[in-house]
Amino acid sequence: MKYRLISVLFLTLLLNGCASSGTASSDASPEAAQQAYTQLGVQYLQAGDTVNAKSSLQRALSINERYAPAHNALGLVFQAERDFELAERYFKRAIELEPMSAIFHNNYGAFLYARQRFAEACHQFSRATEDPFYPARAQAFENMGRCYIQLGRLDVAEHALRRSLDLQRDRPFAQVAMAGLLLDQGNIPEAVGLYNRFRAQVDARMAEQDANSLWVGVRIARADRNPSLAATYGLLLRNLYPDSEEYRLFKESEQ
Structure with a gap:
């Protein structure tokens, strides 16, 4: 990722x-x-x-x-x-x-994340979520979730992503990341439902596909036994993100 x-x-x-x-x-x-x-x-x-x-x-x-x-x-x-x-x-x-400033912790966490100092970043994002009145609290939980995914702490990541979606139902990244985690757990129906919510936002031009969301889409479509949709996402990966890690994984999965 x-x-x-x-x-x-x-x-x-x-x-x-x-x-x-x-x-x-x-x-x-x-x-x-x-x-x-x-x-x-x-x-x-x-x-x-x-x-x-x-x-x-x-x-x-x-x-x-x-x-x-x-x-x-x-x-x-x-x-x-x-x-x-x-x-x-x-x-x-x-x-x-x-x-106690949530936004200062969130901004510092973003800085640390960009520097790939994930353990420190996760701590800062966690501090940002502590303020129940922070207007961007859903974003802070989302940031915390993506950070713990980098550390392989998928249990904590799932909790953070669910909290993000509790606070703001239609956060595109949280939907895609959570769908990917659910797929890895074998919970295909919930993964499909979450990803379809994301797709509806894309169709309404409220969100955009990126290489990661397309690769998650490929995997979910395959698990849902929809090979034509998986092929469509794969084609989009090839056309839009030919140099991405996700497209490399897609090509390997086709072999």
Whole structure:
């Protein structure tokens, strides 16, 4: 399995109370100014302008060096610049300042996952799930599930993926990953049902197939004795992802 993450979910900062304007007013309170500069830095980051993002975030920290959202945002900036040592330093500082922040744990977990430091990433994702009011809690459980799959802890992965789907029924990755786990357990009816829910989202253009979901589709269709559908997924793998590990596995399974 490739080490993929849905990047937009990890770039969501949820900075409560941040100003929506692009400047910090000279007569704003220090608290409002640090929020405004941080929000401006996030906007620059989303636009791909890391130079101005860093400048704005440094302004926020010049007002209050202990403003954790600015440290978290700088972690994302340096991650985007592939300066991983600095990125980790800022993620850790944000968590040190606000250890109960679910989003800081989630973002740091995403960083660790991308670095293939799965055991550490799983711990951070687990911490992110602890806040019952975290708006992206379903995503955090999904991240935790995919992380434990990498560690081979399939029991914990299944629990996390089920919790993700309990909280948000139509999370595409969780559906596909859970369907794959159920298939491996021999629970074909539930695997087919979950995968069909995912397919309905694809048909409605609410989700997209990738190499992993197509390979899971091949395996489920075969288990469900639907060779024509399995062949269709295999053809899509060949046409769309000919260099993928999943297509290699498909070709091997055909021999």
